[in-house]
Amino acid sequence: MSLLSRKTIVIGGGALLLFFLPLVAKLTGQPYLLSLGSRILIYALAAVSLDLLLGYSGMISLGHAAFVGIGAYVVGISQFHSYEATPFLSAPFLLSGSENGLFVLPLAILVAAFAALIIGALCLRTTGMHFIMITLAFAQMLYYFFISLEKYGGDDGLSLYARNSFPGIDLSDDRHFYYLCLTALGLFLLFTCRLVTSRFGLIIRGAGNNDRRLKGLGIRSTSYKLVTFVIAGGGAGLAGALLANQTEYVSPGLMHWTLSGELMVMVLLGGLGTLFGPVLGAAAFLLLEEGLAMYTEHWMVYMGPVLILAVVFAKRGLFGLLAGGNSRDD
Numbered sequence: 001m002s003l004l005s006r007k008t009i010v011i012g013g014g015a016l017l018l019f020f021l022p023l024v025a026k027l028t029g030q031p032y033l034l035s036l037g038s039r040i041l042i043y044a045l046a047a048v049s050l051d052l053l054l055g056y057s058g059m060i061s062l063g064h065a066a067f068v069g070i071g072a073y074v075v076g077i078s079q080f081h082s083y084e085a086t087p088f089l090s091a092p093f094l095l096s097g098s099e100n101g102l103f104v105l106p107l108a109i110l111v112a113a114f115a116a117l118i119i120g121a122l123c124l125r126t127t128g129m130h131f132i133m134i135t136l137a138f139a140q141m142l143y144y145f146f147i148s149l150e151k152y153g154g155d156d157g158l159s160l161y162a163r164n165s166f167p168g169i170d171l172s173d174d175r176h177f178y179y180l181c182l183t184a185l186g187l188f189l190l191f192t193c194r195l196v197t198s199r200f201g202l203i204i205r206g207a208g209n210n211d212r213r214l215k216g217l218g219i220r221s222t223s224y225k226l227v228t229f230v231i232a233g234g235g236a237g238l239a240g241a242l243l244a245n246q247t248e249y250v251s252p253g254l255m256h257w258t259l260s261g262e263l264m265v266m267v268l269l270g271g272l273g274t275l276f277g278p279v280l281g282a283a284a285f286l287l288l289e290e291g292l293a294m295y296t297e298h299w300m301v302y303m304g305p306v307l308i309l310a311v312v313f314a315k316r317g318l319f320g321l322l323a324g325g326n327s328r329d330d
Helices: 003-028 032-056 065-084 101-123 128-147 174-196 199-216 222-247 257-270 277-293 299-313 317-323
Strands: 087-089
Touching (some): 065 101, 128 257, 257 277, 277 299
16 A cells, blocks of 8 residues: 555545544534534644644744634634723724624734744744743743733633624534634645645755755745744634634633643644644544543643653654654655
């Protein structure tokens, strides 16, 4: 069996499983599967966006959760002002709150991408360990900044009154919301797959492998890395907006470095530089978490050895183990 056919079978089988999960949940009488499935899709979206940084451009970021939190707070703050009937901004232009998902979700992407543009422009002045620590520092700064916003709940967070509204879609229905998350993940995967196989993708992969060689060829990779950082930030912002809708709650905890660490584990577990691997990694991580939590409150103690075994015996990640081939072959 060829590598291509194995890879196609794994991706196609996973897509079919995700598409028919609501039907499985209905037939088995376990509606909780829909909520868990939506959570997996949302975390998979955030993990895929992080894989663009880790697996392709060689940027190790411990602050990726900041963009997830920003996306979530755009949804929460927008709904807060919509409910209070007060404008979010009155100068230099009027910006009112909204519950319309067609406005709020793109806004969450844009705000997170803009934050990534500013943070990335500063962080990319450094490399290696300094880059890691600066991304972590920015995330922690934002974490404490949102704790200080007492108007929006401070450390207690902000509860949403309902999920965003979409024309023709009832997001209060878990099945509709699940398919919205699946569509968002599918479109982002399609976009990133086209991106990494383009000329742009060749450059960022080259920068991840040997940045000095690119500079020797006269290619300045910094601008390409910054664009990649912005795209990854926008994807994480969308994940945060969807997560806020699912839980109907946002808090500064979404920006904490521990979430960045969990996303990094999902990427490594699924397969670094594969794009589809982080989806598998997110599913495996969250299913392990749910399964172990049913038996003990100290589930993290048992999660560690499982992750170590997976890394040792599946060095190319779960996706590489199932589909064969090397990473960065998408």
